[in-house]
Amino acid sequence: MSKRKRFKLITTITLIFTFLLTNIKVFAIEINSTAEKAYLNYHSLIDGRVKPIGHDRYYTNDLTACYCLNVGAESPTGQDYTEQMTNDPGLETIIYWGYPAKDGSQFGLTKDQYRYATQLAIWAYEREAGINRGIDRTRLQDGIEPASKFMPAINFLVEKAKSREMPVFFEVTPNNIVATQEGDYFVSDPIKIKSDYSFDNATVRIKDTSNPELEKDIIVKDMDGNVKTSGYKANESFRVYIPVDAETGNLKVNVKARVDIPAMLSYVTPVSGTQDMAVADLDTNAMERDGIEVSWTGLNGAVQVIKKGDDGSLLTGAKFVLKSTDGTKIAETVSENGKAVFNDIEPAEYIIEEIEAPTGYLIANPVNVTVKLNKVSTVEMTDTQIKGKIQILKIDAETQKPLKGAEFEVKNANGERVETIISGDDGIAETGVLPFANYAIKEIKAPDKYTLNGKEYPVSITKHMETVKLTVANTKKNGSIEIVKKGDDGKLLEGAEFNLEDTNGKVIATQKSNKDGKVLFSDLKEGNYVIKEVNAPKGYNLVNPVNVEVKADEVTKLDLTDKATTGKLLIKKVDVATGKEVPGAKIKVTCTEGLDKGKSFEFTSTDKEQEFTLKAG
Known part of the structure; x- marks a missing residue:
């Protein structure tokens, strides 16, 4: 390399380094x-x-x-x-x-x-x-x-x-779940969104289904059974529901959440003698799990029976048998809350027979059903509720004659009044049509002049359109006899003794008159009686027996008057010496004992014997 080229390279590197030093600020x-x-x-x-x-x-x-x-x-x-x-x-x-x-x-x-x-x-x-x-x-x-x-x-x-145990930041478990049938759905086991940190923003989404057309019918629910795809909290679980008529397949579940996770940064102190520090910052992290798979195996077919009463109520406890067209028994099930399901049934024609109705209902007629592959065939079967009437015959306890005007209250097992009925001229009181149940019958008003029958009669309607008959007897109210005993002078007499006898002379009761002259024979059955005075007050004669008719719930009143006992007093005034009548003598007679005790009268003697009629004394 030439010196010129080497110089240019060194110069360029120097410029870049200078630029970095002047433009990068130290993070503090x-x-x-x-x-x-x-x-x-x-x-x-x-x-x-x-x-x-x-x-x-x-x-x-x-x-x-x-x-x-x-x-x-x-x-x-x-x-x-x-x-x-x-x-x-x-x-x-x-x-x-x-x-x-x-x-x-x-x-x-x-x-x-x-x-x-x-x-x-x-x-x-x-x-x-x-x-x-x-x-x-x-x-x-x-x-x-x-x-x-x-x-x-x-x-x-x-x-x-x-x-060095680390917390769970974000996990979804398990990863592979097999959904099994529960009623109308294939339902997964609980899938848990796990974290050691708190959040309430997790979302659940269904994706990549083996049958894309099925996706709109798949439901996500929380553990309380509420449809929910968002707002899940840490450590909350959900379940996936796939329609039971779905063919064998699988789907993927995507779960997302925003989780606050701490990030630690450690710093050396910038000043000697001052503490080194750790900064604990919370960073919100977008967390996602995409590999959760739910799979299921499709059913041959299924039959769902909707079981209702004739009043529209959904019935539990109806037992059904699924049979082939040649009568072979295939399966048996029982309804719950109006539904009974036969699962994993091969495609064919079948007959559904109800072999046991819920309590209080009649068995419905058999129905035919066609089962198709991976489909739920639904049929509705309606049971007629057992109903009946209650008929009461109201009679006299002694004569057995029917009684009119008795009022009865009909109550159900909860003590609620269902109906009020009244006996007619024929003594019959009848309810309207009542459903299968236990009832209680009680008389709340007796016929006129009869005592109330306070007994409660249990009655059950168990057979369809049967009239349950009940005979209820009443006893007539008793009557009484009140006697007022007087003398022929109008005086109220105490101590008069009376026998109450039946028409055959049998003594039923004995009573004496009180100081007010009254005698009361009470609690007497309706009929004919004889009142016989057996002991009259001193100085009075007995009255003759009296026939009396006693009526129910009435007081028969009698006024009985005794005549005072009387005698004759002969008085003559004579001379002791000659034995001859002495006229003109004034004589006074005073009663010392008896009804007229203390009373006196005077007369003047004549030349004849004089006669006086006096009360006993």
């Missing part, structure tokens, strides 16, 4: 610190004193969290950090698991408390890894908070650093 990070809470105390290895530790929080101008790498050195006060150094893998692991990547809630700590625990874990790890003197985590003591509150987090972070 300004780091500050503020004094905050030092939650714990530390028993120093240097001076043996126990004092608060870790009161400073470190940050950049944009408030990115920073951490001290030299315990005991001076905190930065706005210095520019420019010289990077290699990250220690253990410290980097702490940043991946510590604050701000995670908020400490798993340990019951606030964000600031977890930031504090992360700083102490860095110092503890540095000592145990031989990086610098750091701190001995066993010498941490209670401060304004108990050490037991922070030690689980500190120990967790140090052990992660020592094992």
Whole structure:
């Protein structure tokens, strides 16, 4: 090479180097610190004193969290950090698991408390890894908070650093899933979006299906069964639903999310005696997993039976048999919530027979169905609900005669009133048509002059269009007889004794009149009776027996009057000596005992014997 050419080359290189030096600025990070809470105390290895530790929080101008790498050195006060150094893998692991990547809630700590625990874990790890003197985590003591509150987090972070265990940034598992049939769909096992970091923005998309026309019918649901393709959180799972009539095939699932992942940058202090620092910045990373495959094996065909009652309700518990046209049994199934499915059925003509109806329903007629490859053939079978009536015959308990006007309440098993019915002239009360169920019948109003039958009668309607008959008897209400006993002078008489007899002379009861002259025979059945006075009050004669008719729920009243007993008193006034009547003598007669006790009367004697009629006494 000539000297001229060599000179030109050196000149060119010099110019380029000069240009780079004048146009490239050195990248600098300004780091500050503020004094905050030092939650714990530390028993120093240097001076043996126990004092608060870790009161400073470190940050950049944009408030990115920073951490001290030299315990005991001076905190930065706005210095520019420019010289990077290699990250220690253990410290980097702490940043991946510590604050701000995670908020400490798993340990019951606030964000600031977890930031504090992360700083102490860095110092503890540095000592145990031989990086610098750091701190001995066993010498941490209670401060304004108990050490037991922070030690689980500190120990967790140090052990992660020592094992170099990395967090899961973003994974989707499993990668290969076989979907199996569940009702109307092939359904995959749960597919989990795993991460040790929090997010709620994951999206799920179906792509690359073996049958592109099928894609619009494929559904993604969360574990609660909600259709959902976006807004999934970390560690949430989803399932893929493929229509059951799909041919054998597969599809790919794409999952994306934006995840905040920490990036650690370590810096050498620009000022002697000041701390080396680590910057823990969070970078949002677009994460994606594309290789998740869901496959399924198509069915021969299927039959779905929609099972309803004649009121439109979907029925559970109907048992069906699928038979070939020659009567061979192929399969058996039971309906649930109105659906019964026969799966993996070869294409052909079949007969569906209901062999057992749900409780309270009649078996439906058989139906024919055609099964096609990879298709679901749907048939609807309607069962008639068993219905019936309840008929009550209301009778007199003694005569068996029908009674009109009895009112009955019909209640279902839940105690709800279904109907109210009243007996007619023929004693019959009948409900309308009622569905299959258990009922309770109770009389709520008795016929006139009858006692209420308070018994509750259980009745069940179990046979279609059957009238369940029930006979309910009532007893007539009893009547009573009230006697008022008087003398012929109108005086109310006490102590008169009466027998109540039936028409055959049998004594039923005996009563005496009270001071008001009253006698009461109560609780008597309807019919004919005889009232017989057996003992009259002193001074009175017995009354003749009285025939009485007692009616239901009525009081028969009698006024019975006794005549006073009387006698004749003959008085004549005679001369003792001659025995001859002495006229003109005034005589007074006083009753000393009897009905007229204390009463007197006077008369004047004549020449004849005089006669007086007096009450007994």
